[in-house]
Amino acid sequence: MTFAQFLVAEGDGGGGGGGAGAGGGAIIGYVVALDAADEGEILNLAVASAGRRNGLGRALVQHILEALTGRGVRQVYLEVRESNAPARALYAAHGFKEAGRRKGYYRRPVEDAIVLRLDA
Numbered sequence: 001m002t003f004a005q006f007l008v009a010e011g012d013g014g015g016g017g018g019g020a021g022a023g024g025g026a027i028i029g030y031v032v033a034l035d036a037a038d039e040g041e042i043l044n045l046a047v048a049s050a051g052r053r054n055g056l057g058r059a060l061v062q063h064i065l066e067a068l069t070g071r072g073v074r075q076v077y078l079e080v081r082e083s084n085a086p087a088r089a090l091y092a093a094h095g096f097k098e099a100g101r102r103k104g105y106y107r108r109p110v111e112d113a114i115v116l117r118l119d120a
Helices: 056-070 085-093
Strands: 003-010 027-036 039-047 075-081 097-106 111-119
Touching (some): 003 056, 027 056, 056 085, 075 085, 075 097, 085 111
Parallel strands (some): 039 075
Antiparallel strands (some): 003 027, 027 039, 075 111
């Protein structure tokens, strides 16, 4: 059975430049993943500029990896832009290793994706 997970981080709505709307906290980060059998894939991870460099991305990745392994996932995959050095460093810190490349995977601009794999 395939299972999707979506984790969201919200800001406190304070004046910290997070762009919070009236009456509540703004979404400052999220991660989306799915799993089927014993494999998982992180489909998307995003952190707003106001939430960067404070461990939010690391926490989102850690939480989603714990959720995936708790469901019996043994390998986790993802794609990342070749030029996205901060994201690549984040994933490397979690133990992801390069497993391949998808030529011209991204658009605007066209760029290769690096396929990363973690043996959980």
